[in-house]
Amino acid sequence: MSALILQDCHKKTIEEICIYYKNDPGDLIKILHKAQTAFGYLPESVQREIAFHLKISVAKVYGVVTFYSFFTMTPKGKHPISVCMGTACYVRGAEKVLDELKDQLRIKVGGVTENGKFSLDCLRCVGACGLAPVLLIGEKVYGRVEASQIKGILDSYQD
Amino acid sequence: MEKIKITIDNTEVEVSKGATIYHAAKQIGIDIPVLCYLNLEHLNIENRPGGCRICVVEVEGRRNLAPSCSTECTPGMVVHTHNLRVMNARKTVLELILSDHPKECLVCSSSGQCDLQKLSQMMGIREIHAVENAEMSTYRKDFSPALRRDMDKCIMCRRCETICNDVQTVGALSAVNRGFMSVVAPAFEQDLVDSPCTFCGQCVAVCPTGALTPFDDTAKVIRALSDPSKTVIVQTAPAVRAALGEEFGLEPGTLVTGKMVAALRSLGFDKVFDTDFAADLTIMEEGTELLDRIGRYLNGEKDVKLPILTSCCPAWVNFFEEYYPDMLDIPSTARSPQQMFGAIAKNYYADLLKVKREDLVVVSVMPCLAKKYECQREEFSTNGNRDVDFSISTRELASLIKSCNINFDSLTEEEFDQPLGESTGAAVIFGATGGVIEAAVRTAYELFTGKKLEKIDFKELRGLDGIRMATVDFNGTPIHIGIAHQLGNARKLLDGIRSGMYNFHAIEIMACPGGCIGGAGQPLHHGHSDIIKARFDAIYREDSQKKIRKSHENPFIIKLYEEFLGHPLSEKSHHLLHTHYFDKHKK
Numbered sequence: 001m002s003a004l005i006l007q008d009c010h011k012k013t014i015e016e017i018c019i020y021y022k023n024d025p026g027d028l029i030k031i032l033h034k035a036q037t038a039f040g041y042l043p044e045s046v047q048r049e050i051a052f053h054l055k056i057s058v059a060k061v062y063g064v065v066t067f068y069s070f071f072t073m074t075p076k077g078k079h080p081i082s083v084c085m086g087t088a089c090y091v092r093g094a095e096k097v098l099d100e101l102k103d104q105l106r107i108k109v110g111g112v113t114e115n116g117k118f119s120l121d122c123l124r125c126v127g128a129c130g131l132a133p134v135l136l137i138g139e140k141v142y143g144r145v146e147a148s149q150i151k152g153i154l155d156s157y158q159d
Numbered sequence: 160m161e162k163i164k165i166t167i168d169n170t171e172v173e174v175s176k177g178a179t180i181y182h183a184a185k186q187i188g189i190d191i192p193v194l195c196y197l198n199l200e201h202l203n204i205e206n207r208p209g210g211c212r213i214c215v216v217e218v219e220g221r222r223n224l225a226p227s228c229s230t231e232c233t234p235g236m237v238v239h240t241h242n243l244r245v246m247n248a249r250k251t252v253l254e255l256i257l258s259d260h261p262k263e264c265l266v267c268s269s270s271g272q273c274d275l276q277k278l279s280q281m282m283g284i285r286e287i288h289a290v291e292n293a294e295m296s297t298y299r300k301d302f303s304p305a306l307r308r309d310m311d312k313c314i315m316c317r318r319c320e321t322i323c324n325d326v327q328t329v330g331a332l333s334a335v336n337r338g339f340m341s342v343v344a345p346a347f348e349q350d351l352v353d354s355p356c357t358f359c360g361q362c363v364a365v366c367p368t369g370a371l372t373p374f375d376d377t378a379k380v381i382r383a384l385s386d387p388s389k390t391v392i393v394q395t396a397p398a399v400r401a402a403l404g405e406e407f408g409l410e411p412g413t414l415v416t417g418k419m420v421a422a423l424r425s426l427g428f429d430k431v432f433d434t435d436f437a438a439d440l441t442i443m444e445e446g447t448e449l450l451d452r453i454g455r456y457l458n459g460e461k462d463v464k465l466p467i468l469t470s471c472c473p474a475w476v477n478f479f480e481e482y483y484p485d486m487l488d489i490p491s492t493a494r495s496p497q498q499m500f501g502a503i504a505k506n507y508y509a510d511l512l513k514v515k516r517e518d519l520v521v522v523s524v525m526p527c528l529a530k531k532y533e534c535q536r537e538e539f540s541t542n543g544n545r546d547v548d549f550s551i552s553t554r555e556l557a558s559l560i561k562s563c564n565i566n567f568d569s570l571t572e573e574e575f576d577q578p579l580g581e582s583t584g585a586a587v588i589f590g591a592t593g594g595v596i597e598a599a600v601r602t603a604y605e606l607f608t609g610k611k612l613e614k615i616d617f618k619e620l621r622g623l624d625g626i627r628m629a630t631v632d633f634n635g636t637p638i639h640i641g642i643a644h645q646l647g648n649a650r651k652l653l654d655g656i657r658s659g660m661y662n663f664h665a666i667e668i669m670a671c672p673g674g675c676i677g678g679a680g681q682p683l684h685h686g687h688s689d690i691i692k693a694r695f696d697a698i699y700r701e702d703s704q705k706k707i708r709k710s711h712e713n714p715f716i717i718k719l720y721e722e723f724l725g726h727p728l729s730e731k732s733h734h735l736l737h738t739h740y741f742d743k744h745k746k
Contacts, residue, residue: 044347048745057330058346059354066335 004043011049013038018053025054028064032071041075069123077112077119079157082136086125089133093146097133098122100147104154117157165236179207180216180227180238191216191240192249194256194278195316196228197365199326201623201672201688202645206321206365211314212252213278216240224248253278254287259295259339260368261311267369272683274367275314296339303351305358305374305532310342313370319343319362327646327670329478331356343370355481355743359474359646359670360528360679365686373528373680376549377559383520383548384427390512391520392430393423394500394579397438398526398590398675399553401697405682405690406557407567412693414701417572422560423524424573433575434523435582437500438589438598440719441471442710444736445493446602447727449665453607456664457636464489466641466656466663469595471495473533474670476740478646483653484742492737496589497523497530498539500579501546502735507723508579516544523550526590526678529670538738552680581715584615584701584708591698592644592674593620593627596667600631600640601709608634615708623673623688623695626652628663641666644674 004010017034021027031050036042042065051058065071083089083098098109101120105113112119128134131143135153142153161176167184174183184191195211209229216227219237224245227238239245257279264270298310315334320343323332331354335344345354363371383391404413423431449467456463468490470476479490494502500523505516512519523530527550533539534547551559560567575581585601588594597620604612619629620640625648631638641663643649649668655661671677676694677684684690707713724731 047346057324057333057355059330059333059335059344060324062346062348063333063335067337069337 004039004045006045006049010039010046014046014049015053018050023053023055025056025060028054028056028061029068032061032065036071041072043073074110075112075116075119078117078159079137080119080121082121082123082126084124084126084128084132084134084136085122086129086132088129089125092132094133096147097135097145097150100150104150118154163232163234165232165234165238167238168240174232176232178232180218180225180230180232180236181214183232184216184227184238184240189240191227192278192281193228194274194314194367195318197316197318197321197367197686199322199365199686201686201691202326204321204326206316206318208317211256211316213249215245215248215252217242217245250282250284253282253284256314257284257287258293260314261295267312268372268375269312269366269369273369276368298342301350303356303358303374303532304535305528306351306360306363307372307374308344308351309370309372310344311370312368313342314368315341315343316367317343318365318367319371322361322365325647326672327357327359327361328650329355329357329359329646332362357474357477357481357646357670358529358532361671362679363528364679364681364683373552373555374531375551375555376531377551377555380522380549380551380559383522389518389520390429390514391427391522392432392504392508392579393428393522393524394432394434394437394497394504394547395419395423395524396434396497396526396530396590396675397587397594397698397701398678398681398694399524399556400701401590401676401694402526402681403553403557406554410693411684411690412697414697415567416701417574418567418570419556420575421570421573422565422567423556425565425570426559426563428522430576430579431573432500432504432579433582433586434496434500434525435586435589436579436713436715437496437503438471438586439583439710439713439716440499440503440736441493441496441589441595442585442598442602443716443720443727444499444732445469445491446599446606446710448491448493449599450603450607451728453638453664466639466666467491468665469599469667470738471589471595472529472669472675473497473527474529475646475649475668477529477532477743478649478670479653480740480743482650482744483657484744486653486657487740487742490740492739494539494736494738495530495533496586497525497533497547497550498738499736501534501539503719504579505541505544505546506735507719516541520548521546523547524553524556525550526553526675526681527671528552528679530680553678554680554682557682578715578718581713582705583710583713584703584705585710586713587701587705588698590675591621591695592669593622593642593667594674594698595669596620596640596642596665598710599665600638602711603638604631604633605709605711607636610634612709616703621699623692628661638665639663643667644669644677645672646670 047061051061135142135145164173172187191214194213197206207228209226214227215224217239218225301308320332332343400416404415420431470490504521509516509519530550534550539546585598597617627642643652673691677691
């Protein structure tokens, strides 16, 4: 868990997101989604602030955050990598791709590289089974990926 | 209301539209087994997450079995509650739950009171056909001063979550994580002590297994009793005498004051005293504080803080410290009776006995789990020695009596010791919602008006409604009083005060349903409101039988002020009988 001390601008961002959804606890998932887009992750302080605006318990917010694998409490890398482990990708060698990524980046699934450049996660099916195995970096989709291509793909991210 | 007809096990039954199969079956005497389901009728709360699947039944024309607790009846529905398919499904479900549950029933503190154990026995489970050496989910244990969480025993019925959020509005607990890893926990999986938990313990009272249990200090009490260098005294809260008998098979509402005293003496306590004595003392201090504030208010002083809130309930104190830190100057500063007793015992009675405070052990028997936390608060210790050393619950006292093979039924009734055992009817009613404020009014009226109270019973303050309001006439001066029990109701009242909607002079709050009589340390009532009602009546019966019914007429209280304290709100009183509150809210 990473501690983030909220500055006034952070609080304002959260408040605006909550007001957009009329501080309705029924829209908690959408609010968390927006907040994660804004902050990159959902640290304790952000969850407490959201609970405060929606007038619900922090435990409830945390319950939702931990239930959905989409939500994360650890910051993601600048270029978040997601490997599809859905059935089609899996049978066409997603695991080898994943192992290669773990070797190259020297991190585990869910981890972030020391320089904060890449983070690595798995997901289930992006709806592009025809391109299996599929890899996402940020919003860019790589199809029919082979382990041997990984180094080249990673090297293309210079910044 | 629209009625519909359905058939259950070949019997036709007519139910209201919207009724569940479970309720329809109950109507014709069929008790479908349940596990996660809990109906707290007195709170108007039904916990039916439909998660455990123990209550499944077969509905003709429906492909899957239906959870009866959360499936509504439809016209012409044909239901089978115990055919082979249903029985096999229930058995499989139960075996799957058991496959991820520790098999340590012999040493589990909930043994004998566990719903899962009872169900397993009822369904005749003799082996668990799960995969051999199947993985078990494990989770760290959390020990707080009042309760223990052992999530390995949690079956995710979510009753605790319902009571914590919907009834008490404390919001300490929520289901977190997913699937095999899911547990009920505070936010960020912190320990309970770091969460907004008030230790009211109502979650423990509804937990069907040993996942949530009280922190038990009975072993330390036994050790103190067998230590010849210690003088061990005990105080018993008013609500205990109205419920202890239930643990020995007596009818709810049986008063066992005399037998309880005899049992405690038989256990080896050097002196058996009464928290009721300290309740009378509380009235002297809190009542005087109330009159002081009202008097100054009537004299036109602008900065007087009204209403005054009672401060006897430790869960309530924890609640306002967490949720109303802006109102910390409103509650009475009077300590709770348990702590007043401890302070007088260690600072006055110890001197009378000529023993050092370290050699005097004060044990309290309480209907409450929050009292366990309260007696461990730092401000109630002197040089690390607590005013109240150990607090055990009504249920724990019953276990202690049983384990010492004392035949409770055949005990001859005995009287409390003096001087800290004398009490009035006003003190007894501290155990029920509305009782503290009625006791305060009895004394405050006479002190305020200088007249003798003609009618001692203030029936307008009694009852079991969650929020009650009444006005008492103080010889021409109307005194507005608010009463709430359960923290969710307290929140409604407090929010009303904060927004200026209500104008009260005094408010009484108790955290548990019915007040202390429904405390989490009491024999479990499983949501049966008639048990709460029986205890409630017993408390007022004891009051009506008392010779003295007003706190300020307690001869030993008068003597205590003459010999030791001086007068209410004196410097000595402030030092020993009053406290201060802390802002516990995490920003």
